[in-house]
Amino acid sequence: MPSEAATIPRRMWAGAFASRHLAPQSASLPMPLPLSLPLPLALALVLGLWAGSACGEPASLQSDGFGDGAGADGHDATIDPDAGDGVDSGDTPSTVEVRDLGTFSTGQDGKSGKIEFDLPAGVTALTLTLQGPADVELQIAGLERSSAVALVPPAWIGVSADPGVCLGPCANRILAQPERAAFLFPNTPLVALEPGLQRLRLFAFRREGGEVTPVVAKVAVRLHLVFGPLRESNALPINLIYTGAHGLTKDSAAADADFQKALAEAQVRLQVAGITLEPVRHFEVAGKLGFILKREGSDGDLAALFRAGEGLPPGVNVFFVDSIYAASGGGGPPGLDLMLGIAGGIPGEPDAVGTSRAGIAVAAERDDPVRLGRAIAHEIGHYLGLFHTTEAPDADGDAIADPLPDTPAPAGDNLMHWSVGAQSTSLSHEQAQVLRRSPMLRQRKRP
Secondary structure, eight states, X not given: OOOXXXXXXXXXXXXXXXXXXXXXXXXXXXXOOSXXXXXXXXXXXXXXXXXXXXXXXXXXXXXXXXXXXXXXXXXXXXXXXXXXXXXXXXXXXTTEEEEEEEEEEXXXXXXXXXXXXXXXXXXXXXXXEEEOOTTOEEEEEEEEETTSOEEEOTTHHHHOSOXXXXXXXXXXXEEOEESEEEEEEOSSTTOOXXXXXXXXXXXXXXXXXXXEEEOOOEEEEEEEEEXXXXXXXXXXXXXXXXXXXXXXXXXXXXXXXXXXXXXXXXXXXXXXXXXXXXXXXXXXXXXXXXXXXXXXXXXXXXXXXXXXTTXXXXXXXXXXXXXXXXXXXXOOSTTOOEESEEESOSSOOTTOOSSTTOSEEEEOOXXXXXXXXXXXXXXXXXXXXXXXXXXXXXXXXXXXXXXXXXXXXXXXXXXXXXXXXXXXXXXXXXXXXXXXTOTTOEEOXXX
């Protein structure tokens, strides 16, 4: 719905467009517009994830290599401390192990030295997360076993037109993101994890005037390891966060029949993959956060919105806003100025809250509750690691497709099609498997 070209083709989006096109709208109008539509992978990742940032100095890192987003500036929003429902999500299941590898520096060529770590036997999925300076895009330059079996070919950046996204050389698609970047392995059945010594290299760069410039940066590295067979039944903790958009508040949401219908629809779509949204917690934020005019940058509206989730319990933060403007800073398919939603990453950083990419944003317009529900499920799909089945065609009619072998790219009935509509309902078996590899999932406490 809501994460490649010279800057990560803007044909890839981490958001979703509605199935109908809108006439061009003025992004300067501070008023809600009828329909919300996608965001470039370039952002949310942009693929998304926002490119560029206000700070040029290396980010200060916590002693364990990872900051928690505390102390972020740029918004006047505050979380209502009494707005939560008090439900505890429980501890991370024993099948997930978190490892901090430390902080590493990149050289003048933008690349780090080889970072070695051991991948234990029995690991089903690996999510690798990087944290660096706010204005620097972070990418994997190589990830291979000592036996030379490569998840990410070590020479791919040298032969790629754009280091932002690895498509052809990488069966396991990876996408660069500024400041905080996450990568899921495997996100396709075409590759497999092999235990043993792994060798990782990082790449840090900026985009300046359309040019890629390697930079020296300090980057923290964290691993989330998922052990054992994938569970067929999982719980996903979510925090629903209301900005007052379209009159929706924590109290009114409970009595709003259309909103409840939307939540039920989102649940139905995700249950196809064995995922139940629980616990569902409700919060409110104060501040002018309902209109997302500037998506890119650490000083952008989207980053400010996501930072407003600081202090919330671990889970996927779902922010409900008035409008998300696609035309401001990034562009999109012709004729589409608004987005239904946008995700902070593909995948998002596991269990992060209060950081510039922690969460998804969805326009709260309830004229079509079913479409709203599918937009929520679509963005959660991105946040857990799913790409669009196909990106919107460019001017030449070309489109980028998801490499999952059992997922037809043109299928408009798929939940992860770039244009979310009445027919967007299905998920393939391999898409469900990708979702189940997320370390954000929990063991269900009840059947």
